[in-house]
Amino acid sequence: MxxxxxxxxxxxxxxxxxxxxxxxxxxxxxxxxxxxxxxxxxxxxxxxxxxxxxxxxxxxxxxxxxxxxxxxxxxxxxxxxxxxxxxxxxxxxxxxxxxxxxxxxxxxxxxxxxxxxxxxxxxxxxxxxxxxxxxxxxxxxxxxxxxxxxxxxxxxxxxxxxxxxxxxxxxxxxxxxxxxxxxxxxxxxxxxxxxxxxxxxxxxxxxxxxxxxxxxxxxSEDSVMGVNAQGELAQAEALFQKVQRETFLAAGVTMSAPGTVHFAWDTEVGAGSIIEPFVVFGPGARVAERARIRSFSHVEGAVVASGAEVGPYARLRPGADLGEDVKVGNFVEVKNVRMEPGAKANHLSYLGDGSVGAGANIGAGTIFCNYDGFNKARTVVGEGAFVGSNSALVAPVTIGAGALVGSGSVITKDVPADALALARGVQVNKEGAAATFRKLAKAKKAAKK
CATH class of the missing domain: 3.90.550.10 (Spore Coat Polysaccharide Biosynthesis Protein SpsA; Chain A)
Structure with a gap:
């Protein structure tokens, strides 16, 4: 009762x-x-x-x-x-x-x-x-x-x-x-x-x-709007987004083109942050004060700390956790990875399941190979480490603090702290072979005519 x-x-x-x-x-x-x-x-x-x-x-x-x-x-x-x-x-x-x-x-x-x-x-x-x-x-x-x-x-x-x-x-x-x-x-x-x-x-x-x-x-008429058809659903979405945008603008979030930014029901954005045009927030996005989300980025289930910068054209998936002043640049995807303060992944990389230490640098084209077709494993990149461009880190693997990974390496074993890891084929130069190849290729093509 x-x-x-x-x-x-x-x-x-x-x-x-x-x-x-x-x-x-x-x-x-x-x-x-x-x-x-x-x-x-x-x-x-x-x-x-x-x-x-x-x-x-x-x-x-x-x-x-x-x-x-x-x-x-x-x-x-x-x-x-x-x-x-x-x-x-x-x-x-x-x-x-x-x-x-x-x-x-x-x-x-x-x-x-x-x-x-x-x-x-x-x-x-x-x-x-x-x-x-x-x-x-x-x-x-x-x-x-x-x-x-x-x-x-x-x-x-x-x-x-x-x-x-x-x-x-x-x-x-x-x-x-x-x-x-x-x-x-x-x-x-x-x-x-x-x-x-x-x-x-x-x-x-x-x-x-x-x-x-x-x-x-x-x-208000808007607040009691019922949805019975797809067109009305779209109208309700537009009204919802309008309220969200007005709320964030009033709270001190900068948006130069608010009509192009889409929020989820639980999006959090701190005062002083900048949201550039054409950003989409999925559920579970938390952006602290003074962060910057650049154009055409998608943020869902992720945490972005103060001073961090995301995008343009970046994707943060659930479990992405960016510390202060982290940089995640264009065409970088982050999923279930903690990036400590000052870490960077500026170009064309996939970071899935792992952690990146403070001040570490992930070179362009680097991939955390986290899935073997059956199970997922973690990649750990230590503080201050430098991973060269076009590297594949095959999990489970740890790159020690201060270590260097040479560009184009496929790393399958742990790298000790302050070590240099090189894992790529030896380059061989054959003098004149290119000219010989072109000559033979042209002759073969001419014979077919």
């Missing part, structure tokens, strides 16, 4: 999503590299909801598996068959059990709604509160009919009079009420309508008949 001030969330995610025309369930499509459903769960958690129930359909086992992985089996309610939004909310009643408090109903396909947009619905502990928005084009949205500050009805556009159609305050679908009141009202909702469905919006009129308060709190 919980207290009346406790909060719960019911997230509706049982829709078929047929308009997406995708094998991926609608609510699992990403915005900012995160499933839309996860954005809804994030908002519920940020609100302090002690119980979160996600209503899924039997047609989408992937959605169920996604929820179970994050919240556990106890967070699942199943709507089968789908009979409207009111029916979907009622599916969560048994799962909430003896919960006492306020419950908010949100949606798994509304990825931009944040906790601060929802918070106001919990300001009153009685009655029914709906989130509305001022629509630029009300179109087919349900209209919020008000009498002063009281919500008197939610009227669907197809059933509205010309006077009601003129209203621009519209229903987002998000609603909150004390849990006992909500399910008591839903028990009275009927499916006496053209679709034969149980509508969540009917609880407003039922609450009014009981004398319960019915209120509206407003949010």
């Amino acid at each position: 919980t207290t009346p001030s406790a909060r719960a969330a019911i997230i509706l995610a049982a829709g078929q999503g047929t308009r997406m025309k995708s094998p991926l369930p609608k609510v699992l499509h990403p915005v900012g590299h995160r499933a839309m459903l996860d954005h809804a769960i994030d908002a519920a958690e940020a609100l302090g909801c002690e119980r979160i129930v996600v209503v899924v359909g039997s047609h989408s086992p992937e959605v169920r598996a996604h929820v179970v992985k994050r919240l556990g089996e106890d967070a699942i309610a199943v709507q089968d068959p789908p009979l409207g939004t009111g029916h979907a909310v009622r599916a969560a009643e048994a799962v909430l059990g003896d919960f006492v408090g306020q419950v908010v109903v949100t949606y798994g396909d509304v990825p931009l709604l944040r906790a601060h947009d929802i918070e106001a619905v919990f300001e009153k502990s009685d009655g029914v509160t709906v989130i509305g928005f001022e629509a630029a084009d009300p179109g087919a949205y349900g209209r919020l009919v008000m009498d002063g500050e009281t919500l008197t009805a939610i009227t669907e556009a197809k059933e509205a009079s010309p006077e009601v159609l003129a209203i621009t305050n519209c229903n987002s679908g998000v609603m909150a009420a004390p849990v006992g009141l909500l399910f008591s009202l839903l028990a009275e909702v009927t499916n006496d309508n053209a679709k034969g469905e149980y509508y969540l919006t009917d609880v407003v009129e039922l609450a009014r008949k009981r004398g319960e308060p019915t209120r509206v709190t407003m949010a």
Whole structure:
């Protein structure tokens, strides 16, 4: 048993999503590299909801598996068959059990709604509160009919009079009420309508008949945008990126062309850093203050320390960890490698699974040969070591501190500290052989004509 001030969330995610025309369930499509459903769960958690129930359909086992992985089996309610939004909310009643408090109903396909947009619905502990928005084009949205500050009805556009159609305050679908009141009202909702469905919006009129308060709190139209088709998903992504860019600019991050930079939902960039045009951040990127990410670089699951420089045309994959003042240059890929302060890999290299010591230099074209077709192994390059261009370091292998590796070497054994390693064929020069070759080649070609 919980207290009346406790909060719960019911997230509706049982829709078929047929308009997406995708094998991926609608609510699992990403915005900012995160499933839309996860954005809804994030908002519920940020609100302090002690119980979160996600209503899924039997047609989408992937959605169920996604929820179970994050919240556990106890967070699942199943709507089968789908009979409207009111029916979907009622599916969560048994799962909430003896919960006492306020419950908010949100949606798994509304990825931009944040906790601060929802918070106001919990300001009153009685009655029914709906989130509305001022629509630029009300179109087919349900209209919020008000009498002063009281919500008197939610009227669907197809059933509205010309006077009601003129209203621009519209229903987002998000609603909150004390849990006992909500399910008591839903028990009275009927499916006496053209679709034969149980509508969540009917609880407003039922609450009014009981004398319960019915209120509206407003949010921005962008924040309550629902996604039903691929075009709307792209719009949601654009809105998400706009907010991210504005947030980083306000925090002191320099971007000369912010419209070309794409962020993930959890990207971190410190003040004073410079992000050049056409940079993409995947999930798990953390960039400290005063770093520089140059154009056409991709950073995902990586840490970039203060003063480090990445790119242009660099790729940091998960586990890349760049210390202060590290340089990772053009066409360099780093995966699961810690580079200590001052280390450099300026050109055309692959560093996978290992570590590079402070001040070490990795020459152009160097490869950490970390995979033998079955297993991966580590390469360790010591502090101050110098690896010459076009070298292959075959893991597991260690290059000692201060060691030198000659250009073009294939290193298969450990190199002691301060040693010089050379592992390449002996060069042989044959005087006049090139001229002889050309003469024979020309004669052979002429004979074929």
